[in-house]
Amino acid sequence: MTVGPATVVLAHGLGGSGDLPVPYAYAMVGAAWALTFTFALVAFAWRRPRFDPRKPGRPLPAALTKIVDARATRWTAAALALLFTVWAVLAGVWGPRSNSNALLGVFYVLLWVGLVAASLAFGPVWQAISPMRTVYLVLRRMTPKRLRRPHLAYPASWGYRPAAAGLFAFVWLELASPDPASLPWVRSWLLVYAVLMLGGAWLCGQRWLARADPFGVYSMAVSRLSPFRRNPATGKIVVGNPLDHLPSLQVRPGVVVLLAVLLGSTAFDSFSSSPTWRAFADRISRGFGMPATVSSSVLRTLGMVVFICVVALTFSLAARATGGVDAEERRALPGQLAHSLIPIVVGYIFAHYLSYLVERGQQAVFALADPFGQGWNLLGLAHLHVAYVLSTHPPVLAGVKVACVVTGHIVAVIAAHDKALRLLPAGHQLTGQLTMMLTMVGYTFTGLYLLFGG
């Protein structure tokens, strides 16, 4: 069993086969669990809010915080990440011009999906390893003091919107651009990203990187589900219930759109490989009078925008659908409930991309051992074969996928219920959260239906 050296273009820019659809029975069992749990929760659960990000958590040894925060650790992590990035980009510039190029694997698999896994396991890792932050900090050290100060304040009204736009640009390149496997496109994307991050940071300081870096904000949002967090009073690393951690997501403009981009694009990725969409796209794109690749790209872009808008609109409307609040409180509700969308996003991303991360991730790492196609074999990696541990066991993979979606749903519903008890006035707490629960059930059913094969 060998990995073909020159595969051809397909969705995700990496080629190869996709996951088998989840069997019907699995999807139904998952859906039934999600529905039952939701209504049991609404009908019988606690009536006082339980989760609070100010809880101290269970402290870990003080040495851990010291090691993690040490300058040496920080600089080592940052330097290693920068070295890794340079390596991958060099592979993208001088490596083989096929989609076995290491840069594509690093960009689409290790960065996009690996970042979710790392942030979920350890916390906001991108902050520590972001290559653009490292470059910015090094450049700032070299410039004279006079020029170092930020020139402008980051506009508060922008919130997470630049990051949401950046994430959209990423998913567009991956799922809707004419050729996701095109190295020139990926290189240009990275160049624009680097220029925007460094330019913004030079103007607005590090706050720009915290708010506008798509990967930074993505990592930060996912890390709210991590068991590890900081004690808000002492700054020490503690381990605690992720449900206490989740509401600590800062509410800023664009937070709902940010999560809608992630959920909507992942759902569109499932949908766009279904025969229904294919047949529809083939029929429509003939009438465009444009080259086939361009018209299909336009159509995919529209489809993805529709999915994202549907998620953003349904979530915002469901959050607002309650009695007993005035207009201003109502407007604030979608943002205040946005954190409850994170588990659904993470559950669905794992369900959708798990085999991708595990199997294509191996391929990406092996490709890095021979970045220029010169027959190098660093660390003996280049001649290893991908272990298709998940694909060769479809029932296991299907079970894991359904479990991810249903777990994400259950955590989301618990978080939304708890926050509703805190936000909604007495007398509207039960009725006020019903629409949100139904919307979440809708997301989960759609997610399972898409995994089932549309």
Next chain:
Amino acid sequence: MRLRDTLTLAWVAGLSCGLLACSNSGNQPAGAAPVVDVTIAKGQVTPTNATVAAKVHQQITFHVTSDATDELHVHSTPDHKFEVAAAPNQTFQFSVDVPGNVEVELHHLDRTIATIQVQP
């Protein structure tokens, strides 16, 4: 308990909607080695977006009749690429080693002929 009745009703409604939505699309059983007949004429392909069931290591056959040259791409592990000539009755055979959804695509016409569900 009016609330509980409503909830039960919603549960039943949701479940039956799910059943109806899913029951339309069944998988065809993977029995004999699959054979797909493809016709390419005047820039049109038949079939497109078909679903085919197969087993791992099973011989899959494509009979192609075409009036133009093209490339047949099989996005599997390992992947396969075949040159399609402007000629009738060409036969392409391959097998797939890793289970998954394998797309068979005509490269120049940019159309997916079939998705092969390769079961272990």
